Amino acid sequence: MRDRGVPSTSPARASSRRSSYSIDVILFTPRGKQLAALCVRAGDPRARERWILPYDEAAPGESLDEAARRIAREASGADPTWIEQLGAFGDDRRHPTNAPLSVAFVAVVPAGAVEGASEDRAWFGVSEPPVLPPRQRAMLDGALEALRTRMDHAPIAFRLLPAMFTLSELQQMYELLLGKRLHKASFRRALQAAFLVEPTDEWRSEGRGRPAQFFRFSPRKRRGGRRGVRFDLLS
Amino acid sequence: MRDRGVPSTSPARASSRRSSYSIDVILFTPRGKQLAALCVRAGDPRARERWILPYDEAAPGESLDEAARRIAREASGADPTWIEQLGAFGDDRRHPTNAPLSVAFVAVVPAGAVEGASEDRAWFGVSEPPVLPPRQRAMLDGALEALRTRMDHAPIAFRLLPAMFTLSELQQMYELLLGKRLHKASFRRALQAAFLVEPTDEWRSEGRGRPAQFFRFSPRKRRGGRRGVRFDLLS
């Protein structure tokens, strides 16, 4: 998070062909009441008005994950606080590189960690994405869905908050990520049952209502796993 | 499922280098009380005693999914009834091709559709896998986990059963896939609430107990989505 400074040399784009596949990163950040995804200007001078998702190729000796983290950092100016592979996209939909294969990663970065828009990059709310190359459009749709389904198993919401946070802030982050409202009492009961947070001695001073207690993320051992069988085959 | 006959020419292995990544298939079939995964003999003559997962490269003009289906068919002699991408594996763990990147697919095929072991292939119970190249070992582990988590959203169990089946057969398939016992009454209640099956007029004649009614898979519209928030961050 200390690593700032966007390189002035064309970031997030391959300058030479090293391999036959691209690594694309869908980087989300909370903005207002919804998520926003990072896009950069197309490298092709004939299409400078088009927006694309940041991508690059893996450098020699660089693993997929290392390359994805680097691409996210170069494109946004900050290290992503969570990143996971989405999958490989190899259909014949167009990609800026015309590479036959692309490996997509989903990542998030806290709101305060990145600068806003600039000449070469912009954040688009997920409800109004720009026109993207077809393959990247499929990645963006898949990334949002994967982000929401993986929230159950990865501490994504916590990685978007400071080390200490109020339960209302945590719930708002969950609501922003899931795109739906949650029930306050149920949310806190489930949180307590999961032993995911512990209270601190700090209280929030600002605001005009009752002060809120700050909590920190401290996952503990869990008792039994999920009960029952789920049949969520349709919506 | 009519497509039988294993080609006598070395299947499931690339004969020439067309691209820089491999496509690997982890194909499961029910065998007894557990799943078994298909392995083939290593192509390298110096390692004919080693087992590997079937793989190949994509043919020109062939999509990832098409190639994966073809590889599964060539290796097992039958079309998989369900197949989905697992992800890209690009770490520096060894792969038979030494390709820098592999795209893995998980697939299943019903028990009756494939022949058993032969000189060039064998089914290994998931609890006693053979020694595999490190990258393929990671794929196998990931495939089993993905299979179980994706059962909620994909009709995997139904694709492993004939068009008509009894509820006991369906439950046994779920138990085999999940690797744990399920409660009969709860299983049937959840099944009814999900509107996933409909009864037929057929009854099972064999067996010495009370005849069982045959059902067929017929998913209907669902009412509201999943309730609540889940915090399954640990175990």
Next chain:
DNA sequence: TCAATAGTGTCTGTTAGACATTATGGA
């Protein structure tokens, strides 16, 4: 009749969601 399997009814503990209430600060 017994054995074996299919299918169902009922009870109980848990939990999600709704609602109401109390607590605590600032304006």
Next chain:
DNA sequence: TCCATAATGTCTAACAGACACTATTGA
């Protein structure tokens, strides 16, 4: 005092798991 927000208590419907029971066939 009033307002805004935090935090909690209570009620209810839904549901998972356990258990028992009935039903129906073959040996």
